[in-house]
Each structure stands twice: as C-alpha cells, then as structure tokens.
Amino acid sequence: MTVIPPVDLTEQFKQIQTDVNAAVAEVLASGQYINGPVVESFAQAFGAYVGTQECVVCNSGTDALYLALRALDIGPGDEVITSSFTFIATAEAISATGATPVFVDIELDSFNLDVAQVEAAVSDRTRAIMPVHLFGRPVDMGPLLEIAARHELTVIEDCAQATGAQWQGKSVGSVGHVGCFSFFPTKNLGGCGDGGAITTNNSDLADTLRMLREHGSRVKYHHEAIGINSRLDALQAAILAVKLKHLDQWNRQRAQVAQRYDTLLANCHGIQRPQAPGFGQSVWNQYTLRLTQATASGEDRNRIQQLMRQAGVIAMVYYPLPLHLQPVYRHLGYQPGRLPQTELAAHQVLSLPMFPELDLARQKQVVQIFTEVLAEVMPKTAQCY
Numbered sequence: 086m087t088v089i090p091p092v093d094l095t096e097q098f099k100q101i102q103t104d105v106n107a108a109v110a111e112v113l114a115s116g117q118y119i120n121g122p123v124v125e126s127f128a129q130a131f132g133a134y135v136g137t138q139e140c141v142v143c144n145s146g147t148d149a150l151y152l153a154l155r156a157l158d159i160g161p162g163d164e165v166i167t168s169s170f171t172f173i174a175t176a177e178a179i180s181a182t183g184a185t186p187v188f189v190d191i192e193l194d195s196f197n198l199d200v201a202q203v204e205a206a207v208s209d210r211t212r213a214i215m216p217v218h219l220f221g222r223p224v225d226m227g228p229l230l231e232i233a234a235r236h237e238l239t240v241i242e243d244c245a246q247a248t249g250a251q252w253q254g255k256s257v258g259s260v261g262h263v264g265c266f267s268f269f270p271t272k273n274l275g276g277c278g279d280g281g282a283i284t285t286n287n288s289d290l291a292d293t294l295r296m297l298r299e300h301g302s303r304v305k306y307h308h309e310a311i312g313i314n315s316r317l318d319a320l321q322a323a324i325l326a327v328k329l330k331h332l333d334q335w336n337r338q339r340a341q342v343a344q345r346y347d348t349l350l351a352n353c354h355g356i357q358r359p360q361a362p363g364f365g366q367s368v369w370n371q372y373t374l375r376l377t378q379a380t381a382s383g384e385d386r387n388r389i390q391q392l393m394r395q396a397g398v399i400a401m402v403y404y405p406l407p408l409h410l411q412p413v414y415r416h417l418g419y420q421p422g423r424l425p426q427t428e429l430a431a432h433q434v435l436s437l438p439m440f441p442e443l444d445l446a447r448q449k450q451v452v453q454i455f456t457e458v459l460a461e462v463m464p465k466t467a468q469c470y
C-alpha cells in the first residue's frame with residue numbers, strides 16, 4: 086500500500102536539487118557560515134518579496150515573534166491579544182517575554198481570530214494584538230488595524246503559515262506594524278532546517294531587532310541589552326534564496342490542489358470546506374475541513390482520522406487542544422467553554438494532505454477513502470453523494 090503523507094518534501098527537492106546543491110556548495114566553499122553576503126542578500130530579497138523596507142532574518146519563526154515583542158519593549162505586566170487556535174509558538178513567544186497572552190475566540194468559517202471580539206479583550210495593560218494567518222488564510226486586517234489605532238496598540242502579524250498570502254493586494258507581514266515568518270521545512274517557504282524573518286517599515290525597530298538577535302550588541306563585545314543568539318545560517322539563506330524564486334508558483338499549485346479538493350468534495354454534506362476570503366488570497370498551507378456534526382469530544386473525527394490512516398491516507402489534526410486549555414496555561418484560569426468556537430473547532434477539524442506536488446490521482450484517492458470512512462463513522466450526519 087502506498088501511503089499518501091500530509092506533506093512530501095522530497096518531490097519538491099527533486100525539482101530544485103541542482104540549484105540547491107550548487108548554492109550549498111558555494112557557501113561551504115566560502116568559509117562564511119554565519120552572517121555575510123548570502124544572508125544579507127536573502128534578507129533583502131525576502132523583504133522585497135513581502136514589500137517592506139526592512140527585513141531581519143533570524144533562527145526560527147518562534148524567535149521572530151519573540152524578538153518582535155522584545156524590540157517593542159513588551160514584557161512583564163503587559164498583555165498581548167491573540168488566538169488560542171494556533172501553534173503553541175504564538176503564545177509561547179508572548180510568555181517568554183514575561184507578558185501574558187489574552188486569548189480571543191475564533192470564527193468557525195475561517196478559523197481565524199474573531200475580530201469583532203477583540204475590542205472587548207482590550208485592557209489598560211494591552212500592548213499589542215497578534216493575529217495569526219492560520220492555514221495560509223489571511224485575517225481581515227482592516228477592522229483589526231482600526232481597533233489597534235483606537236487603543237494605540239501594535240499589530241504583530243504571525244505569518245508563519247502564510248508566506249505570500251495577501252490582504253487587499255498587500256502581502257501579509259506588510260499590513261501590520263511587524264510581520265513574523267517561519268522557514269520551518271513544512272511552511273510555504275521552508276528551508277532545510279529552522280529559520281525565520283521579521284518584516285517592518287520601521288527602521289529603528291529593525292535596528293533594535295538586529296541588536297537583540299546578536300546578543301544585545303550593535304558593536305562587537307559591547308552589550309546594551311540581554312538579547313539572544315538567533316541568526317539565520319548562511320546555508321539556510323542560500324537554500325531559501327533558491328526556493329523564494331519558486332514560491333509564487335508553488336502557492337499557485339497549492340491553490341489548484343485546494344480547488345480540486347473543493348470540486349471532489351462538492352457533494353458532501355455535514356462538512357465545511359475551507360472558505361476563500363473575499364478580501365484577499367490564501368496560500369493554502371493546509372486544506373482543513375470541519376465536520377459540522379462531529380461529536381463534541383472529537384471521537385468521530387479521531388475515528389475518521391484513524392481509519393483513513395489504516396487505508397493509507399494521513400490526515401492531520403491542527404490543533405487538538407486549544408492553547409487556553411493547555412496544561413502550561415492552567416494558571417491563566419481559562420475554563421472549558423470559555424472560547425466555544427475554538428473548542429468546537431479543535432474537536433471538528435481535519436486537514437487533508439496538502440502540498441504543491443499533490444496530483445489529481447492521489448487527491449481522488451484521498452477523497453474516496455475519506456468518503457468511505459465518513460459513511461462508516463457518521464452514516465446519519467455526514468455523507469457524500
């Protein structure tokens with residue numbers, strides 16, 4: 086049985102192998118492995134791609150978020166409003182500064198922050214809002230920017246899953262005050278290891294970011310703040326520079342994969358397919374369905390995932406336990422039921438295999454197996470005709 090994985094990075098590597106190998110060999114031969122022209126040139130190219138004046142590259146998306154918060158002087162006593170339906174890194178970065186994440190519920194049809202609920206969460210301690218463009222789909226930034234302006238808050242976009250996505254024709258990461266990106270291998274622009282970037286039009290902020298990522302130092306061996314060591318390796322920069330040239334094409338292919346899933350699943354009832362935003366462009370890091378009638382405990386969804394796996398299709402659950410209910414955030418005192426849409430989504434979502442090279446034949450197989458399993462597990466409530 087051939088297994089269809091959620092992501093396959095080997096197919097993409099084969100397409101660009103010659104260029105990647107040459108770029109890697111060049112860095113290896115240069116002897117310059119930390120900082121230097123290859124890193125600088127990638128940072129410039131990525132900033133130009135996003136459309137900001139400044140781009141500071143670093144070691145991971147998590148560090149990008151952490152550094153952005155630190156550069157804005159956010160720390161103990163401060164609050165940052167964000168989503169609970171995201172990867173831990175979003176809130177972890179807030180907590181790592183000593184600040185407190187304040188979780189707001191999501192909209193079920195986008196899985197993104199419910200912007201209408203954000204303003205009620207603003208307190209006199211709130212310093213920033215951190216929207217997450219989840220699964221590649223942009224948050225509707227307009228109303229969010231208005232709330233931020235009204236309360237003098239900074240908007241830090243978590244663009245980790247959305248490199249290349251657009252809101253009103255602008256790339257995410259150029260809409261808020263700061264954009265944070267991840268180059269983790271499975272992201273839309275992924276390296277062969279960890280990596281991240283921060284984009285902004287504020288050059289003072291960019292200088293502070295560069296200082297913080299280099300041990301709090303602008304001048305070597307002169308330290309003005311407690312920083313961290315968070316640089317993008319020259320090897321990763323070289324690889325990412327090769328891959329950046331293909332990103333738009335790969336994002337278009339992802340959109341085609343999504344469109345084919347839409348067609349193949351058009352006659353299914355009891356599921357919600359991902360909704361395209363009216364105000365921008367998703368880049369489909371994930372194709373995430375919601376079982377609208379699944380049991381509240383997530384049992385049906387888990388059974389569907391398990392049976393699909395047995396039949397050779399690996400579907401994933403992002404994310405089974407929302408952040409406000411994680412053991413690490415117990416001290417914040419959120420009770421189950423506090424963020425109902427988030428909690429429902431956590432029990433109902435299922436992400437089908439999604440990567441640019443996924444072809445129609447395999448997608449048909451995915452949908453056939455999904456359909457069969459759905460009929461078995463939820464015969465009364467969900468069905469494809």
Ligand SMILES: *Cc1c(COP(=O)(O)O)cnc(C)c1O
Pocket residue numbers: 145146147148171172174175217243245246266267268269279280281
């Ligand atoms: C991947 C991810 C991050 C963290 O990125 P790393 O490069 O893995 O540290 C942050 N936020 C979201 C939403 C992510 O998906």
